[in-house]
Amino acid sequence: MKEEDWKDLPDPPYFFRRGIVFGHRDFGRIKKAIVQKKPWAILTGLMPSGKMHLGHKMVIDQIIYYQKVGADIFIAVADIEAYATRGYSLKEAEKLAMEEYIANYIALGLKPCNIYFQSKNDDVKNLGYLLGKKANWSEMTAIYGFNGSTNMAHIFAPLIQCGDILHVQLQKYGGARPTLVPVGIDQDPHLRFTRDIASAHRLFNVARAKDGRMGIFVKVDENVKELMDIAEKEGKKYGITERNDAYRAIYLDDANIDELDEALAKREQERGAYGFISPSSTYHRFMTGIMGGKMSSSKPNSAIFLTDTPDIARKKIQAAKTGGAVSLEEQRKHGGKPHECVIYELFLYHLIKDDKELEEIYNSCISGEQMCGNCKKMATNLMEKFLLELQERRKDAYDKIKEYVN
Structure with a gap:
Protein backbone atom coordinates (compact mmCIF):
# COMPACT_ATOMS: atom_id res chain seq x y z
CA MET A 1 0.00 0.00 0.00
CA ARG A 202 -25.83 -5.98 -11.10
CA LEU A 203 -28.02 -4.71 -13.94
CA PHE A 204 -25.36 -2.32 -15.27
CA ASN A 205 -21.63 -2.47 -15.81
CA VAL A 206 -19.44 0.63 -16.18
CA ALA A 207 -16.22 -0.12 -18.03
CA ARG A 208 -14.04 0.60 -21.03
CA ALA A 209 -14.87 -1.38 -24.15
CA LYS A 210 -12.20 -3.20 -26.17
CA ASP A 211 -11.89 -0.14 -28.40
CA GLY A 212 -11.06 2.00 -25.36
CA ARG A 213 -14.37 3.85 -25.18
CA MET A 214 -16.00 4.39 -21.82
CA GLY A 215 -19.48 2.95 -21.60
CA ILE A 216 -22.47 1.89 -19.54
CA PHE A 217 -23.57 -1.61 -20.50
CA VAL A 218 -26.88 -3.29 -19.67
CA LYS A 219 -26.16 -6.83 -18.45
CA VAL A 220 -29.62 -8.41 -18.39
CA ASP A 221 -32.14 -9.46 -21.03
CA GLU A 222 -35.31 -8.06 -19.43
CA ASN A 223 -36.58 -4.47 -19.66
CA VAL A 224 -33.59 -3.49 -21.79
CA LYS A 225 -35.10 -0.30 -23.25
CA GLU A 226 -36.11 0.98 -19.83
CA LEU A 227 -32.65 0.26 -18.46
CA MET A 228 -31.04 1.91 -21.48
CA ASP A 229 -33.11 5.03 -20.76
CA ILE A 230 -31.88 5.04 -17.16
CA ALA A 231 -28.28 4.61 -18.32
CA GLU A 232 -28.69 7.42 -20.83
CA LYS A 233 -30.05 9.75 -18.17
CA GLU A 234 -27.14 9.04 -15.81
CA GLY A 235 -24.63 9.20 -18.66
CA LYS A 236 -25.69 12.68 -19.78
CA LYS A 237 -23.78 14.12 -16.84
CA TYR A 238 -20.56 12.97 -18.53
CA GLY A 239 -21.36 13.56 -22.17
CA ILE A 240 -22.85 10.84 -24.39
CA THR A 241 -21.18 10.03 -27.71
CA GLU A 242 -23.45 7.17 -28.79
CA ARG A 243 -26.46 5.13 -27.75
CA ASN A 244 -26.22 1.66 -29.26
CA ASP A 245 -29.30 -0.40 -28.38
CA ALA A 246 -28.07 -3.42 -30.32
CA TYR A 247 -25.04 -3.64 -28.03
CA ARG A 248 -27.01 -2.41 -25.00
CA ALA A 249 -24.40 0.29 -24.57
CA ILE A 250 -24.26 4.00 -23.81
CA TYR A 251 -20.85 5.35 -24.81
CA LEU A 252 -19.47 8.38 -23.00
CA ASP A 253 -16.81 11.04 -23.53
CA ASP A 254 -15.33 9.94 -20.23
CA ALA A 255 -16.56 9.34 -16.69
CA ASN A 256 -15.61 8.92 -13.07
CA ILE A 257 -16.21 5.16 -12.99
CA ASP A 258 -16.74 4.88 -9.22
CA GLU A 259 -19.08 7.85 -9.10
CA LEU A 260 -21.17 6.63 -12.04
CA ASP A 261 -21.22 3.05 -10.74
CA GLU A 262 -22.54 4.23 -7.37
CA ALA A 263 -25.23 6.35 -9.01
CA LEU A 264 -26.39 3.41 -11.12
CA ALA A 265 -26.37 1.12 -8.08
CA LYS A 266 -28.86 3.43 -6.38
CA ARG A 267 -31.03 3.42 -9.50
CA GLU A 268 -30.97 -0.38 -9.50
CA GLN A 269 -32.14 -0.47 -5.91
CA GLU A 270 -34.99 1.89 -6.75
CA ARG A 271 -36.15 -0.81 -9.18
CA GLY A 272 -35.99 -3.52 -6.51
CA ALA A 273 -32.68 -5.03 -7.63
CA TYR A 274 -29.73 -5.59 -5.30
CA GLY A 275 -27.46 -2.91 -6.75
CA ARG A 285 0.04 -8.50 8.30
CA PHE A 286 -0.37 -11.30 10.84
CA MET A 287 1.33 -10.97 14.19
CA THR A 288 4.11 -13.44 14.86
CA GLY A 289 3.54 -15.87 17.70
CA ILE A 290 5.53 -15.40 20.89
CA MET A 291 7.84 -18.28 20.02
CA GLY A 292 7.71 -17.65 16.28
CA GLY A 293 5.18 -18.95 13.78
CA LYS A 294 1.61 -17.63 13.80
CA MET A 295 -0.14 -16.18 16.84
CA SER A 296 -3.18 -18.40 17.49
CA SER A 297 -5.94 -18.74 20.07
CA SER A 298 -5.61 -22.51 19.83
CA LYS A 299 -1.97 -22.31 21.01
CA PRO A 300 -2.00 -20.46 24.36
CA ASN A 301 1.78 -20.07 24.55
CA SER A 302 1.89 -18.43 21.11
CA ALA A 303 -0.26 -15.45 22.07
CA ILE A 304 -0.75 -12.74 24.66
CA PHE A 305 -4.47 -12.69 25.39
CA LEU A 306 -6.28 -9.54 26.42
CA THR A 307 -7.47 -11.32 29.58
CA ASP A 308 -3.98 -12.48 30.56
CA THR A 309 -2.72 -11.24 33.90
CA PRO A 310 0.42 -9.10 33.88
CA ASP A 311 2.32 -12.00 35.45
CA ILE A 312 1.33 -14.41 32.68
CA ALA A 313 2.15 -11.79 30.03
CA ARG A 314 5.56 -11.19 31.68
CA LYS A 315 6.43 -14.89 31.49
CA LYS A 316 5.44 -15.04 27.83
CA ILE A 317 7.50 -11.94 27.02
CA GLN A 318 10.54 -13.32 28.82
CA ALA A 319 10.28 -16.49 26.73
CA ALA A 320 9.68 -14.64 23.47
CA LYS A 321 11.79 -15.08 20.36
CA THR A 322 14.03 -12.08 19.68
CA GLY A 323 16.25 -10.92 16.87
CA GLY A 324 19.27 -10.74 19.13
CA ALA A 325 22.70 -12.25 18.56
CA VAL A 326 23.91 -15.41 20.33
CA SER A 327 25.87 -13.40 22.91
CA LEU A 328 26.13 -9.88 24.29
CA GLU A 329 29.51 -9.53 22.62
CA GLU A 330 28.08 -10.52 19.23
CA GLN A 331 25.11 -8.22 19.75
CA ARG A 332 27.37 -5.22 20.45
CA LYS A 333 29.57 -6.12 17.50
CA HIS A 334 26.99 -6.95 14.82
CA GLY A 335 23.76 -5.56 16.20
CA GLY A 336 20.33 -7.21 16.39
CA LYS A 337 17.63 -7.93 13.83
CA PRO A 338 14.48 -6.09 14.94
CA HIS A 339 12.59 -7.23 11.84
CA GLU A 340 12.89 -10.80 13.18
CA CYS A 341 12.07 -9.89 16.79
CA VAL A 342 8.71 -10.57 18.46
CA ILE A 343 9.42 -7.93 21.11
CA TYR A 344 9.98 -5.25 18.49
CA GLU A 345 6.76 -6.39 16.82
CA LEU A 346 4.92 -5.79 20.10
CA PHE A 347 6.29 -2.24 20.06
CA LEU A 348 5.41 -1.82 16.38
CA TYR A 349 1.84 -3.08 16.56
CA HIS A 350 0.70 -2.12 20.04
CA LEU A 351 2.93 -0.74 22.74
CA ILE A 352 4.69 2.34 21.35
CA LYS A 353 2.57 5.05 19.75
CA ASP A 354 5.33 7.53 18.93
CA ASP A 355 7.01 6.80 15.57
CA LYS A 356 10.19 8.64 16.53
CA GLU A 357 10.60 6.57 19.71
CA LEU A 358 10.04 3.39 17.72
CA GLU A 359 12.67 4.44 15.18
CA GLU A 360 15.18 5.09 17.97
CA ILE A 361 14.63 1.59 19.35
CA TYR A 362 15.06 0.11 15.88
CA ASN A 363 18.29 2.01 15.23
CA SER A 364 19.77 1.27 18.65
CA CYS A 365 19.07 -2.43 18.10
CA ILE A 366 20.73 -2.71 14.68
CA SER A 367 23.68 -0.65 15.91
CA GLY A 368 24.27 -2.98 18.85
CA GLU A 369 23.55 -0.35 21.52
CA GLN A 370 20.31 -1.95 22.70
CA MET A 371 20.28 -5.35 24.42
CA CYS A 372 17.34 -7.77 24.25
CA GLY A 373 16.97 -7.82 28.02
CA ASN A 374 16.33 -4.07 28.07
CA CYS A 375 13.66 -4.36 25.37
CA LYS A 376 11.96 -7.24 27.20
CA LYS A 377 11.90 -5.22 30.38
CA MET A 378 10.40 -2.23 28.57
CA ALA A 379 7.82 -4.45 26.85
CA THR A 380 6.88 -6.08 30.15
CA ASN A 381 6.27 -2.71 31.82
CA LEU A 382 4.25 -1.34 28.91
CA MET A 383 2.21 -4.54 28.61
CA GLU A 384 1.44 -4.56 32.33
CA LYS A 385 0.18 -1.00 32.14
CA PHE A 386 -1.96 -1.79 29.09
CA LEU A 387 -3.49 -4.97 30.54
CA LEU A 388 -4.30 -3.40 33.93
CA GLU A 389 -5.97 -0.39 32.32
CA LEU A 390 -7.93 -2.63 29.96
CA GLN A 391 -8.98 -4.83 32.87
CA GLU A 392 -10.49 -1.82 34.63
CA ARG A 393 -12.35 -0.62 31.52
CA ARG A 394 -13.62 -4.14 30.88
CA LYS A 395 -15.44 -4.14 34.23
CA ASP A 396 -17.68 -1.33 32.99
CA ALA A 397 -17.93 -2.78 29.48
CA TYR A 398 -19.96 -5.83 30.51
CA ASP A 399 -22.87 -3.60 31.49
CA LYS A 400 -22.85 -1.88 28.08
CA ILE A 401 -22.94 -4.92 25.79
CA LYS A 402 -26.70 -4.66 25.18
CA GLU A 403 -26.15 -1.20 23.65
CA TYR A 404 -24.10 -2.85 20.89
CA VAL A 405 -25.69 -6.23 20.15
CA ASN A 406 -28.78 -6.50 17.97
Whole structure:
Protein backbone atom coordinates (compact mmCIF):
# COMPACT_ATOMS: atom_id res chain seq x y z
CA MET A 1 0.00 0.00 0.00
CA LYS A 2 1.56 3.27 -1.09
CA GLU A 3 1.64 6.42 1.02
CA GLU A 4 -0.50 8.18 -1.57
CA ASP A 5 -3.27 5.67 -0.81
CA TRP A 6 -3.71 6.96 2.75
CA LYS A 7 -1.82 10.22 3.28
CA ASP A 8 -4.93 12.39 2.74
CA LEU A 9 -6.87 10.63 5.50
CA PRO A 10 -7.55 12.51 8.75
CA ASP A 11 -4.73 11.83 11.26
CA PRO A 12 -3.33 8.82 9.35
CA PRO A 13 -3.22 5.88 11.78
CA TYR A 14 -0.21 3.82 12.81
CA PHE A 15 -1.29 0.73 10.86
CA PHE A 16 -0.87 2.67 7.61
CA ARG A 17 2.22 4.65 8.64
CA ARG A 18 4.06 1.51 9.74
CA GLY A 19 3.10 -0.74 6.85
CA ILE A 20 0.99 -3.10 8.98
CA VAL A 21 -1.81 -2.68 6.45
CA PHE A 22 0.21 -3.37 3.32
CA GLY A 23 -2.25 -3.90 0.49
CA HIS A 24 -5.76 -3.19 -0.70
CA ARG A 25 -8.39 -3.79 -3.31
CA ASP A 26 -10.33 -0.68 -4.40
CA PHE A 27 -9.54 1.35 -1.25
CA GLY A 28 -9.80 4.53 -3.33
CA ARG A 29 -13.60 4.39 -3.01
CA ILE A 30 -13.27 4.38 0.76
CA LYS A 31 -10.73 7.19 0.92
CA LYS A 32 -12.93 9.33 -1.29
CA ALA A 33 -15.95 8.69 0.94
CA ILE A 34 -13.95 9.60 4.05
CA VAL A 35 -12.44 12.77 2.58
CA GLN A 36 -15.74 13.90 1.04
CA LYS A 37 -17.69 12.87 4.17
CA LYS A 38 -20.06 10.66 2.21
CA PRO A 39 -21.84 7.57 3.62
CA TRP A 40 -19.86 4.34 3.73
CA ALA A 41 -19.83 1.15 5.76
CA ILE A 42 -17.37 -1.32 7.19
CA LEU A 43 -17.97 -5.00 7.85
CA THR A 44 -15.75 -7.15 9.98
CA GLY A 45 -16.35 -10.36 11.84
CA LEU A 46 -15.23 -12.30 14.86
CA MET A 47 -14.89 -16.06 15.14
CA PRO A 48 -16.00 -17.05 18.67
CA SER A 49 -13.76 -20.08 18.94
CA GLY A 50 -11.03 -18.97 21.33
CA LYS A 51 -9.77 -16.13 23.49
CA MET A 52 -9.08 -12.68 22.06
CA HIS A 53 -5.38 -11.97 21.59
CA LEU A 54 -3.25 -9.06 20.37
CA GLY A 55 -3.62 -10.10 16.74
CA HIS A 56 -7.37 -9.61 17.05
CA LYS A 57 -6.84 -6.25 18.75
CA MET A 58 -5.01 -5.00 15.66
CA VAL A 59 -8.23 -5.42 13.63
CA ILE A 60 -10.33 -3.58 16.21
CA ASP A 61 -7.79 -0.74 16.24
CA GLN A 62 -8.62 -0.32 12.56
CA ILE A 63 -12.38 -0.43 13.20
CA ILE A 64 -12.13 2.18 15.96
CA TYR A 65 -10.20 4.53 13.68
CA TYR A 66 -12.69 4.12 10.84
CA GLN A 67 -15.57 4.72 13.23
CA LYS A 68 -14.00 8.05 14.18
CA VAL A 69 -13.83 9.11 10.52
CA GLY A 70 -17.45 8.34 9.70
CA ALA A 71 -17.88 4.64 8.97
CA ASP A 72 -21.13 2.87 9.68
CA ILE A 73 -19.82 -0.15 11.61
CA PHE A 74 -21.18 -3.70 11.28
CA ILE A 75 -19.59 -6.60 13.16
CA ALA A 76 -20.71 -10.16 12.46
CA VAL A 77 -20.37 -12.80 15.15
CA ALA A 78 -19.68 -15.87 13.03
CA ASP A 79 -21.51 -18.30 15.29
CA ILE A 80 -22.87 -20.30 12.33
CA GLU A 81 -19.34 -20.75 11.01
CA ALA A 82 -18.07 -21.66 14.50
CA TYR A 83 -20.81 -24.29 14.67
CA ALA A 84 -20.14 -25.59 11.15
CA THR A 85 -16.35 -25.64 11.20
CA ARG A 86 -15.12 -25.49 14.81
CA GLY A 87 -17.61 -27.69 16.68
CA TYR A 88 -19.03 -25.01 18.98
CA SER A 89 -22.71 -24.91 19.86
CA LEU A 90 -24.52 -21.64 19.16
CA LYS A 91 -24.90 -21.12 22.91
CA GLU A 92 -21.18 -21.65 23.55
CA ALA A 93 -20.31 -19.28 20.69
CA GLU A 94 -22.62 -16.59 22.05
CA LYS A 95 -21.12 -16.76 25.56
CA LEU A 96 -17.58 -16.59 24.21
CA ALA A 97 -18.38 -13.69 21.90
CA MET A 98 -20.05 -11.65 24.62
CA GLU A 99 -17.52 -12.20 27.40
CA GLU A 100 -14.27 -12.47 25.50
CA TYR A 101 -14.63 -10.31 22.40
CA ILE A 102 -17.39 -7.74 22.59
CA ALA A 103 -16.50 -6.72 26.15
CA ASN A 104 -12.91 -6.16 25.05
CA TYR A 105 -14.02 -4.20 21.97
CA ILE A 106 -15.92 -1.81 24.23
CA ALA A 107 -13.02 -1.57 26.67
CA LEU A 108 -10.66 -0.73 23.80
CA GLY A 109 -12.84 2.23 22.82
CA LEU A 110 -15.39 1.02 20.26
CA LYS A 111 -18.53 3.15 20.37
CA PRO A 112 -22.07 1.70 19.97
CA CYS A 113 -22.53 0.10 16.56
CA ASN A 114 -24.28 -2.80 14.86
CA ILE A 115 -23.03 -6.12 16.27
CA TYR A 116 -25.12 -9.14 15.35
CA PHE A 117 -25.06 -12.93 15.44
CA GLN A 118 -25.29 -14.69 12.08
CA SER A 119 -27.74 -17.23 13.48
CA LYS A 120 -30.13 -14.49 14.58
CA ASN A 121 -30.00 -12.29 11.48
CA ASP A 122 -32.53 -13.56 8.94
CA ASP A 123 -31.52 -10.90 6.41
CA VAL A 124 -27.99 -12.30 6.32
CA LYS A 125 -29.09 -15.94 6.12
CA ASN A 126 -31.72 -15.30 3.47
CA LEU A 127 -29.36 -13.18 1.41
CA GLY A 128 -26.65 -15.83 1.60
CA TYR A 129 -29.06 -18.42 0.23
CA LEU A 130 -30.35 -16.17 -2.55
CA LEU A 131 -26.86 -15.05 -3.59
CA GLY A 132 -25.92 -18.70 -4.00
CA LYS A 133 -27.85 -18.80 -7.26
CA LYS A 134 -24.90 -17.06 -8.94
CA ALA A 135 -22.29 -19.49 -7.52
CA ASN A 136 -21.56 -23.04 -8.63
CA TRP A 137 -19.98 -26.11 -7.11
CA SER A 138 -16.79 -26.05 -9.19
CA GLU A 139 -16.13 -22.45 -8.12
CA MET A 140 -16.72 -23.28 -4.44
CA THR A 141 -14.44 -26.33 -4.50
CA ALA A 142 -11.69 -24.39 -6.30
CA ILE A 143 -11.73 -21.59 -3.72
CA TYR A 144 -12.44 -23.46 -0.50
CA GLY A 145 -11.19 -26.97 -1.17
CA PHE A 146 -14.50 -28.68 -0.43
CA ASN A 147 -14.78 -32.41 -1.18
CA GLY A 148 -17.23 -35.24 -0.77
CA SER A 149 -16.70 -35.44 3.00
CA THR A 150 -17.33 -31.72 3.70
CA ASN A 151 -20.51 -31.23 5.72
CA MET A 152 -23.22 -29.09 4.14
CA ALA A 153 -23.20 -26.50 6.93
CA HIS A 154 -19.53 -25.86 6.18
CA ILE A 155 -20.29 -25.59 2.46
CA PHE A 156 -22.99 -23.01 3.10
CA ALA A 157 -20.77 -20.91 5.44
CA PRO A 158 -19.02 -18.92 2.64
CA LEU A 159 -22.39 -17.82 1.28
CA ILE A 160 -23.39 -16.68 4.77
CA GLN A 161 -20.17 -14.64 4.79
CA CYS A 162 -21.19 -13.10 1.46
CA GLY A 163 -24.50 -12.26 3.11
CA ASP A 164 -22.58 -10.63 5.97
CA ILE A 165 -20.55 -8.44 3.66
CA LEU A 166 -23.30 -7.42 1.25
CA HIS A 167 -26.35 -7.11 3.53
CA VAL A 168 -25.03 -3.78 4.82
CA GLN A 169 -25.96 -2.35 1.40
CA LEU A 170 -29.59 -3.46 1.54
CA GLN A 171 -31.87 -0.42 1.73
CA LYS A 172 -32.94 -1.48 5.22
CA TYR A 173 -29.36 -0.96 6.42
CA GLY A 174 -28.47 2.21 4.55
CA GLY A 175 -28.53 1.25 0.88
CA ALA A 176 -25.81 0.99 -1.76
CA ARG A 177 -22.59 2.64 -0.62
CA PRO A 178 -18.87 1.90 -0.51
CA THR A 179 -18.09 -0.92 1.93
CA LEU A 180 -14.73 -1.89 3.39
CA VAL A 181 -13.70 -5.31 4.73
CA PRO A 182 -10.30 -5.34 6.52
CA VAL A 183 -8.78 -8.85 6.45
CA GLY A 184 -5.58 -10.84 6.36
CA ILE A 185 -4.23 -11.71 2.94
CA ASP A 186 -5.45 -15.32 3.35
CA GLN A 187 -9.02 -14.00 2.99
CA ASP A 188 -8.47 -12.41 -0.42
CA PRO A 189 -9.96 -15.37 -2.34
CA HIS A 190 -13.18 -14.93 -0.38
CA LEU A 191 -13.23 -11.19 -1.06
CA ARG A 192 -12.79 -11.87 -4.78
CA PHE A 193 -15.62 -14.40 -4.60
CA THR A 194 -17.89 -11.85 -2.88
CA ARG A 195 -17.00 -9.15 -5.40
CA ASP A 196 -17.85 -11.56 -8.22
CA ILE A 197 -21.18 -12.39 -6.56
CA ALA A 198 -21.96 -8.68 -6.14
CA SER A 199 -21.11 -7.97 -9.76
CA ALA A 200 -23.15 -10.92 -11.00
CA HIS A 201 -26.29 -9.40 -9.48
CA ARG A 202 -25.83 -5.98 -11.10
CA LEU A 203 -28.02 -4.71 -13.94
CA PHE A 204 -25.36 -2.32 -15.27
CA ASN A 205 -21.63 -2.47 -15.81
CA VAL A 206 -19.44 0.63 -16.18
CA ALA A 207 -16.22 -0.12 -18.03
CA ARG A 208 -14.04 0.60 -21.03
CA ALA A 209 -14.87 -1.38 -24.15
CA LYS A 210 -12.20 -3.20 -26.17
CA ASP A 211 -11.89 -0.14 -28.40
CA GLY A 212 -11.06 2.00 -25.36
CA ARG A 213 -14.37 3.85 -25.18
CA MET A 214 -16.00 4.39 -21.82
CA GLY A 215 -19.48 2.95 -21.60
CA ILE A 216 -22.47 1.89 -19.54
CA PHE A 217 -23.57 -1.61 -20.50
CA VAL A 218 -26.88 -3.29 -19.67
CA LYS A 219 -26.16 -6.83 -18.45
CA VAL A 220 -29.62 -8.41 -18.39
CA ASP A 221 -32.14 -9.46 -21.03
CA GLU A 222 -35.31 -8.06 -19.43
CA ASN A 223 -36.58 -4.47 -19.66
CA VAL A 224 -33.59 -3.49 -21.79
CA LYS A 225 -35.10 -0.30 -23.25
CA GLU A 226 -36.11 0.98 -19.83
CA LEU A 227 -32.65 0.26 -18.46
CA MET A 228 -31.04 1.91 -21.48
CA ASP A 229 -33.11 5.03 -20.76
CA ILE A 230 -31.88 5.04 -17.16
CA ALA A 231 -28.28 4.61 -18.32
CA GLU A 232 -28.69 7.42 -20.83
CA LYS A 233 -30.05 9.75 -18.17
CA GLU A 234 -27.14 9.04 -15.81
CA GLY A 235 -24.63 9.20 -18.66
CA LYS A 236 -25.69 12.68 -19.78
CA LYS A 237 -23.78 14.12 -16.84
CA TYR A 238 -20.56 12.97 -18.53
CA GLY A 239 -21.36 13.56 -22.17
CA ILE A 240 -22.85 10.84 -24.39
CA THR A 241 -21.18 10.03 -27.71
CA GLU A 242 -23.45 7.17 -28.79
CA ARG A 243 -26.46 5.13 -27.75
CA ASN A 244 -26.22 1.66 -29.26
CA ASP A 245 -29.30 -0.40 -28.38
CA ALA A 246 -28.07 -3.42 -30.32
CA TYR A 247 -25.04 -3.64 -28.03
CA ARG A 248 -27.01 -2.41 -25.00
CA ALA A 249 -24.40 0.29 -24.57
CA ILE A 250 -24.26 4.00 -23.81
CA TYR A 251 -20.85 5.35 -24.81
CA LEU A 252 -19.47 8.38 -23.00
CA ASP A 253 -16.81 11.04 -23.53
CA ASP A 254 -15.33 9.94 -20.23
CA ALA A 255 -16.56 9.34 -16.69
CA ASN A 256 -15.61 8.92 -13.07
CA ILE A 257 -16.21 5.16 -12.99
CA ASP A 258 -16.74 4.88 -9.22
CA GLU A 259 -19.08 7.85 -9.10
CA LEU A 260 -21.17 6.63 -12.04
CA ASP A 261 -21.22 3.05 -10.74
CA GLU A 262 -22.54 4.23 -7.37
CA ALA A 263 -25.23 6.35 -9.01
CA LEU A 264 -26.39 3.41 -11.12
CA ALA A 265 -26.37 1.12 -8.08
CA LYS A 266 -28.86 3.43 -6.38
CA ARG A 267 -31.03 3.42 -9.50
CA GLU A 268 -30.97 -0.38 -9.50
CA GLN A 269 -32.14 -0.47 -5.91
CA GLU A 270 -34.99 1.89 -6.75
CA ARG A 271 -36.15 -0.81 -9.18
CA GLY A 272 -35.99 -3.52 -6.51
CA ALA A 273 -32.68 -5.03 -7.63
CA TYR A 274 -29.73 -5.59 -5.30
CA GLY A 275 -27.46 -2.91 -6.75
CA PHE A 276 -24.48 -3.95 -4.66
CA ILE A 277 -21.28 -1.92 -5.01
CA SER A 278 -18.39 -4.38 -5.01
CA PRO A 279 -16.81 -4.36 -1.54
CA SER A 280 -13.34 -2.92 -1.00
CA SER A 281 -10.74 -4.62 1.17
CA THR A 282 -7.49 -3.94 2.96
CA TYR A 283 -4.90 -6.55 3.88
CA HIS A 284 -2.95 -6.54 7.12
CA ARG A 285 0.04 -8.50 8.30
CA PHE A 286 -0.37 -11.30 10.84
CA MET A 287 1.33 -10.97 14.19
CA THR A 288 4.11 -13.44 14.86
CA GLY A 289 3.54 -15.87 17.70
CA ILE A 290 5.53 -15.40 20.89
CA MET A 291 7.84 -18.28 20.02
CA GLY A 292 7.71 -17.65 16.28
CA GLY A 293 5.18 -18.95 13.78
CA LYS A 294 1.61 -17.63 13.80
CA MET A 295 -0.14 -16.18 16.84
CA SER A 296 -3.18 -18.40 17.49
CA SER A 297 -5.94 -18.74 20.07
CA SER A 298 -5.61 -22.51 19.83
CA LYS A 299 -1.97 -22.31 21.01
CA PRO A 300 -2.00 -20.46 24.36
CA ASN A 301 1.78 -20.07 24.55
CA SER A 302 1.89 -18.43 21.11
CA ALA A 303 -0.26 -15.45 22.07
CA ILE A 304 -0.75 -12.74 24.66
CA PHE A 305 -4.47 -12.69 25.39
CA LEU A 306 -6.28 -9.54 26.42
CA THR A 307 -7.47 -11.32 29.58
CA ASP A 308 -3.98 -12.48 30.56
CA THR A 309 -2.72 -11.24 33.90
CA PRO A 310 0.42 -9.10 33.88
CA ASP A 311 2.32 -12.00 35.45
CA ILE A 312 1.33 -14.41 32.68
CA ALA A 313 2.15 -11.79 30.03
CA ARG A 314 5.56 -11.19 31.68
CA LYS A 315 6.43 -14.89 31.49
CA LYS A 316 5.44 -15.04 27.83
CA ILE A 317 7.50 -11.94 27.02
CA GLN A 318 10.54 -13.32 28.82
CA ALA A 319 10.28 -16.49 26.73
CA ALA A 320 9.68 -14.64 23.47
CA LYS A 321 11.79 -15.08 20.36
CA THR A 322 14.03 -12.08 19.68
CA GLY A 323 16.25 -10.92 16.87
CA GLY A 324 19.27 -10.74 19.13
CA ALA A 325 22.70 -12.25 18.56
CA VAL A 326 23.91 -15.41 20.33
CA SER A 327 25.87 -13.40 22.91
CA LEU A 328 26.13 -9.88 24.29
CA GLU A 329 29.51 -9.53 22.62
CA GLU A 330 28.08 -10.52 19.23
CA GLN A 331 25.11 -8.22 19.75
CA ARG A 332 27.37 -5.22 20.45
CA LYS A 333 29.57 -6.12 17.50
CA HIS A 334 26.99 -6.95 14.82
CA GLY A 335 23.76 -5.56 16.20
CA GLY A 336 20.33 -7.21 16.39
CA LYS A 337 17.63 -7.93 13.83
CA PRO A 338 14.48 -6.09 14.94
CA HIS A 339 12.59 -7.23 11.84
CA GLU A 340 12.89 -10.80 13.18
CA CYS A 341 12.07 -9.89 16.79
CA VAL A 342 8.71 -10.57 18.46
CA ILE A 343 9.42 -7.93 21.11
CA TYR A 344 9.98 -5.25 18.49
CA GLU A 345 6.76 -6.39 16.82
CA LEU A 346 4.92 -5.79 20.10
CA PHE A 347 6.29 -2.24 20.06
CA LEU A 348 5.41 -1.82 16.38
CA TYR A 349 1.84 -3.08 16.56
CA HIS A 350 0.70 -2.12 20.04
CA LEU A 351 2.93 -0.74 22.74
CA ILE A 352 4.69 2.34 21.35
CA LYS A 353 2.57 5.05 19.75
CA ASP A 354 5.33 7.53 18.93
CA ASP A 355 7.01 6.80 15.57
CA LYS A 356 10.19 8.64 16.53
CA GLU A 357 10.60 6.57 19.71
CA LEU A 358 10.04 3.39 17.72
CA GLU A 359 12.67 4.44 15.18
CA GLU A 360 15.18 5.09 17.97
CA ILE A 361 14.63 1.59 19.35
CA TYR A 362 15.06 0.11 15.88
CA ASN A 363 18.29 2.01 15.23
CA SER A 364 19.77 1.27 18.65
CA CYS A 365 19.07 -2.43 18.10
CA ILE A 366 20.73 -2.71 14.68
CA SER A 367 23.68 -0.65 15.91
CA GLY A 368 24.27 -2.98 18.85
CA GLU A 369 23.55 -0.35 21.52
CA GLN A 370 20.31 -1.95 22.70
CA MET A 371 20.28 -5.35 24.42
CA CYS A 372 17.34 -7.77 24.25
CA GLY A 373 16.97 -7.82 28.02
CA ASN A 374 16.33 -4.07 28.07
CA CYS A 375 13.66 -4.36 25.37
CA LYS A 376 11.96 -7.24 27.20
CA LYS A 377 11.90 -5.22 30.38
CA MET A 378 10.40 -2.23 28.57
CA ALA A 379 7.82 -4.45 26.85
CA THR A 380 6.88 -6.08 30.15
CA ASN A 381 6.27 -2.71 31.82
CA LEU A 382 4.25 -1.34 28.91
CA MET A 383 2.21 -4.54 28.61
CA GLU A 384 1.44 -4.56 32.33
CA LYS A 385 0.18 -1.00 32.14
CA PHE A 386 -1.96 -1.79 29.09
CA LEU A 387 -3.49 -4.97 30.54
CA LEU A 388 -4.30 -3.40 33.93
CA GLU A 389 -5.97 -0.39 32.32
CA LEU A 390 -7.93 -2.63 29.96
CA GLN A 391 -8.98 -4.83 32.87
CA GLU A 392 -10.49 -1.82 34.63
CA ARG A 393 -12.35 -0.62 31.52
CA ARG A 394 -13.62 -4.14 30.88
CA LYS A 395 -15.44 -4.14 34.23
CA ASP A 396 -17.68 -1.33 32.99
CA ALA A 397 -17.93 -2.78 29.48
CA TYR A 398 -19.96 -5.83 30.51
CA ASP A 399 -22.87 -3.60 31.49
CA LYS A 400 -22.85 -1.88 28.08
CA ILE A 401 -22.94 -4.92 25.79
CA LYS A 402 -26.70 -4.66 25.18
CA GLU A 403 -26.15 -1.20 23.65
CA TYR A 404 -24.10 -2.85 20.89
CA VAL A 405 -25.69 -6.23 20.15
CA ASN A 406 -28.78 -6.50 17.97
